[in-house]
Amino acid sequence: MPTVRVKHSGEHLQIENDLIGISLNLRPDEVTGLQWVVSPFGDDCLQFFLDDGRFLIVSPDDFVFDVQQEGFIRVENLPPIVSFRELIFGFEEYQKNPLPSDNYDENLGLFYLHLAIFRSAENHGMKVSMMQQLLEIGRKNGIWMESQG
Numbered sequence: 001m002p003t004v005r006v007k008h009s010g011e012h013l014q015i016e017n018d019l020i021g022i023s024l025n026l027r028p029d030e031v032t033g034l035q036w037v038v039s040p041f042g043d044d045c046l047q048f049f050l051d052d053g054r055f056l057i058v059s060p061d062d063f064v065f066d067v068q069q070e071g072f073i074r075v076e077n078l079p080p081i082v083s084f085r086e087l088i089f090g091f092e093e094y095q096k097n098p099l100p101s102d103n104y105d106e107n108l109g110l111f112y113l114h115l116a117i118f119r120s121a122e123n124h125g126m127k128v129s130m131m132q133q134l135l136e137i138g139r140k141n142g143i144w145m146e147s148q149g
Helices: 084-096 104-123 131-140
Strands: 005-009 012-016 023-026 031-038 044-050 055-058 063-066 081-083
Touching: 023 055, 063 084, 063 104, 081 084, 081 104, 084 104, 084 131, 104 131
Parallel strands: none
Antiparallel strands: 005 012, 012 023, 031 044, 044 055, 055 063, 063 081
16 A cells, blocks of 8 residues: 555554554554455555454555443444544534533433544554543533543
């Protein structure tokens, strides 16, 4: 893939593609397998299978990863896989209206949907610069408290 660049950085591989400002730090010892796959747009992509059953796909201009949930609160309609581009677009829309419902539980679920996706991206080695903005939205709207990890 000509648009994908790999640099060795300590015990990580830093992988960059045409998704500007985003890179992936992958520890080679986490990789249990890999294979070439084709994106829905016909691009060649490299799928990494990681320990703990996680996976990650590197395309010429995106990173696609599986989403896990942790902690007490569970979101039923959490997508099983997400692309980093979708993460960015979804958060831009969320910022416009973080409380779309009069129902507190629905607003809480929407916040935790974003939080699970952001944490999953970070779990896969991507830096999510919007995480602090998300937590601030949660604090401002009484959904997130400092004692939560």
